[in-house]
Amino acid sequence: MNNSKQFFLFLILIFVVFTGYSQKEITGQVFDHQNEKLSGATVLISKDSVSSILAYAISDVDGKFKIAVETDRDSLFLKVSYLGFETFKKTIGNEAQALNVKLSPSSQSLKEVLVKSEIIQQRGDTLSFSVAAFKGKNDRVIADVLKKLPGIDIRPNGQIYYKNEPIQNYYIEGLNLLEGRYSLANNNLSVEAVSKVEILENHQPVKVLDSLEFSERSSINIKLKKDVTLSGTATAGMGAAPLLWKTNVTPMIFTKKRQAIVTYQSNNTGNDVSGEIRNFSIKHSGSEFDIDKTDWLSIQNVSEPPFRAERWLDNNIHLGSLNILQHIKEDLDLKLNISYLNDYQQQDGSTQTRYFTPTDTIDVIENTNNAIFVSKLEGQLTFENNADKNYLKNQLEFNGFWNANRGFIDRPDAQIKQQLDNPFFGIKNDLRLLRTLGKQLITFDSNTGFTATNQDLLVQPGQFEAIFNDGDPYGEIRQLVSSKKIYTDNSAGFTKALGKFTLSPKFGFSIQNQQLDTDIFLENGEEVLDSDFKNRNQFVESSVYFKNAVSFESKDETWNLSLSTPLEFKSFRLEDENFEEQRGLDRLVFEPYFYVKKKLSAFWDANASAGLSYDFGKLQQLYYGFLLNGYRNLNRYNAPISEETQQNYSGGLNYRNPLKQLFLDASYSYNFTENNLLYSSNIGENGRTILEAVARDNSFDNHSFSAGGSKYFRKLKTTFKLNTSYNLLKRQQLLNNTMAEVKTRSFTLRGSVDAEISSWLIANYSGTSSTYTSGFGERDFQQIETQQHMIDLYFYPKENQYLSVSGEYYENSLSENGDNYFVNLGYQFTFSKPKMDLNINWQNILNTDAFTKAYNNQYYYVQSSYRLRPSQVLATLKFTF
Structure with missing residues (x-):
């Protein structure tokens, strides 16, 4: 790998300095060629003929309009359109004024679809x-x-x-x-x-x-x-086959000074309410460390079906969450978010795995029955001062898991028990400070955290007999893992505007110290003393960096550019008490990134980016001694510290027209990656896999394309959405000591329609079609095609009640039983006082008891059959207030 590779990006653009804004009100009246007043004419104001819309209005019954405009431009661009008339275009001064606009008849149809009421409004961005x-x-x-x-x-x-x-x-x-x-x-x-x-x-x-x-x-x-809103939901439900319950109490209050959402939810109907507290936050730059749980060990699971959990999840879940925001004073907030989740799940199914190697195929058949226990407590205390001249945000976060899994596998040649205890604790504090000092902005970031886990996997009978017991069967094998990590990243810098350019240099350092201790024990507590099966690792990663970013926004806001040029010195040290050899790596890396966005017109914009990045080995890919990750997976990485260089290029085109309620987008990305390590998988006849790292330069590339669009048809009261994606990946792989180029291709098409067909019928449809192909070189060894289609019909015999019928179809080309059908029936009656819904739902009328799924993954494919929930009836009473 060429670690000295450099990546240069160049930026030249100069524009006028930003000045203050003032608001102007433009009024007027629209007439036709016979001086008749035109109601429903669309009036647009923009900076020029290609810029985005600053404001718009629809003329009233008297043809009058009024628009408030806030911009520093000396002139504005006025555009008035009406169906059957030529579009009126004129450059006007940026001042308060009254206008009379006369439209002439057009012999050609207009390109615009005019909106008669403001279902979508646009003001600036x-x-x-x-x-x-x-x-x-x-x-x-x-x-x-x-x-x-x-x-x-x-x-x-x-x-x-x-x-x-x-x-x-x-x-x-x-x-x-x-x-x-x-x-x-x-x-x-x-x-x-x-x-x-x-x-x-x-x-x-x-x-x-x-x-x-x-x-x-x-x-x-x-x-x-x-201004003061009390809202939320309260749901209570009971059902049968088996005895079912469902509870959801979620009151909310929103005022100018305080917001609060409290919830308690519980059910055994298959509704996975853990998704209610899933965190989708996008971290700001410099907040890379997180306290997400790392699973070193796992039990063998059945692949989950690709549809909603109510169809297959056998659960008993309880969720409590408290979320409070206190608006202390202007721009100053204090927030508390805390939740506890307790869940017990049962999984029952079978799996057939077929491994493809350059010389052979290997089949593994497993019938699995698992019990999953989840106990999770997480919280976050946030203090935020988001003012015009200063910013302070301090976030203290903690995360605790007390999970345990039990599994039983029935194979043609053996019966295997698995038991995993998987606790975890993490805490971190993230501080971000921005303060004005003179004509620049001083910035400071600090992110410090700690995590710890002690994991214990017990497998009975013992596995890998040839390695651990001279080929003879033995009673059990136990893998113990203890891991701790402490991390801190601190930086300081400033941000300064120079005309339309903004400079943001930053200096900082980070240190991460991670420990990993692993041991393997056999039956009767016999410890495996061989150093090849122990780890006593201490991994220290430190860096000193200078990160500089330059951004530019043109005065007319049609160009946005940014260039970051971070320079970082990274040092890695790995020590293991069991091995005399130590691993170390020092690298000075330059990771530039360039982004540009151009507004092509009021509705079109384009963007492009290019970047170079480096990724170095984490402790999960650095330990010398073997680790039993799962009952048939034995891994180690007795090789140099991994180095990965990535070149990333992307481009996109977007169209969004709120007047036509039409949104379109398309994007392409290319990624080229070079590595110094190649991973070797040796797969035995029973599927037992030994994974090791081999020092060998290699590369892979990945092409991705996606496009989509959505449109709302107002007269039909219908929303139509369509998305497609294509991905091509090529990479090298060592399989049973034979080099192979693994190639995968995937194509996916997704669409949905939400339509209010009439006052008595509403229809919703969603569907997905996908093709996944994998192979070696120019030879494809497997292709899988899947189809998913869902339709819901709601019939309203009266305004306050409906009858629903829904159907689902799933097809898989590789499955022996590839077609799966589901039919559901529901009835809902709405009481007016108090406002509540009584819903009776009959799920899985056909009593489909198993779902068969097949999927590819580079050099193997898996066909799994998951035991589903039986046909059941649930009655719920729901208040929405």
Whole structure:
């Protein structure tokens, strides 16, 4: 690998210095060629003919309009359009004025689709969606409406995407109460309490950076109808086959000074409420250390089906969460987020795994029955002062797990018990400070944390007999792992504006000390003393860095550019008491990154990026001694510290037209990676795998393409969404001591339709089609095609009740029983006083008891059959207030 490779990116652009804003009000009236007043004409104001829209209005019944404009431009561009007339375009002065606009008839159809009411408003970089315009009869919480909005996509895990990118923050009345755990509000905030959903494009959450550093990310802000809002949900349900229960009590209060969301949820119906507290936060630069749990050991699990958990999850879950925000004074907030999760799950199924090597195929058949115990406590205390001239955010976070797993595997040649105790504790403090000093902004960041885990895996009978017991069977093998990590990263710098340029140099250092102790014991407590099966590692990673960033925004806001040029000296030291050899590595790395965004017109924009990055070995890929990761996986990495160099290139094109309610996007990315280590997998006849690292230079490349679009048809009250993606990956792999180039290709097409067909019928459809192909070199050894289709029909015989029928179809080309069908039936009656829903739902009418899934992964494929929940009936009473 060439570690001295350099990457140069060049930036030259000069523009005029930023000046202050003042607001002007432009009024006027629109007439046709016969001096008749035109109602519903669209009036747009922008900086010029290609810039984004600053503001717009719709003429009233008298043809009148009024627009407030805030910009420093001397002139503005006015555009007035109406169906059947030529578009009026004129450059006007940036001053308060009254205009009379006369439109001439057009012999050609207009390109614009005109909006007769403001279901979507645009003001600068903010899009406002009217909730009332998109709300359907069976929508109860804000998530029901969000999934219909064009440009917005809610993924199966609950994460929200806008224009195919994850949102940065989720605000309620401008306050970030949940700090990334926004599913709790999304799934429980009553839609009746919300007036608008705002998309904050190019959103900079730190006020003091707003005019200094542009952001390409977007956030969501939920606007409520009242200054004081009491909302939430309360649900109670009972059912049978077996005895079922469901409880959800989630009260909320939102005022100018305080916000609070409290919840208790419990069920055994398969609803995985742990997703309510999943954290989707996007960390700021310099906050790389996290206290996420590391699983060194695991038991063999059955692959989960690719549909909602209510169909397959056999659970008994309890969740409690308290979230409070106190607005102490202007720009100063104190937040507490704490939650506890307790869950017991049972998994029952079978798996057939086929390994493909350049010389042979190996089959493994396993029938699995697992019991999973999850106990998790997490909390976060946040103090934030987000003012115009200063910023301070201190976040103290802790995380504790007390997990235990039990498993039983029935194979044709053996019966195997697994037992795993997997506790974990982590705590960290993240401080960020920005303060104005003269004409520059002083910045300081500090991130310090500690984690610890002690994991214990017991397998009966013992495995890898040839290695541990001279080929003879033996009773049990136990793997113990103890790992601790302490980390600190501290930096200081400043941010200064020079005209339209912003400079942000930063100096800092980081130190991470990680310890790993592992031991293997056989039956009767016999310790394996061979140093090849022990680890006493201490791994120290330290760095000193200078990171400089330059950003530019043109005066007309059509160009945004940024260039970061970090220079970092990294040092790695690994010591193991069991081995005399020590590993060390010192590298001076330069990791430039360049990003550019160009507004092509009011509706089109394009972006491109290029970057060079380095990644060095973590302790998870550095230990000398063998580690029994799972009952048939024995791993070690007795090789030099890994070094990986990545070149990343990407480009994208976006179109968003709020007047037509049309959003389109397309992107392409290419990644080329060079490594100094190659990983060798030796797979035995029974699927037991020994993974080792080999010092050998290699490379792989990855091509990715995605495109998507969404459109709201107002007359049809229908939202249509379509997305597609393609990925091509090539990499080298050592399989049973034979070199092979593994190639994978995947293609996915996703679509959905939400339609209110008539006053008595609502239909929702979603579907996914995918193809995954893998092979060696030019030879494909496996291709798998999958189809997923879901349709929901809601029939309204009366305004306050509906009958629902839903069907699901899943097809898998590799499965012996590849077709799976599900049918569900529901009835809901809505009481007006008090406002509540009585719902009776019959799930899995066909009593489909197993689902067969197959998937590829580079050099093997897995066909698994998962035991599903039986046919069941559940009655719930739900209040949404």
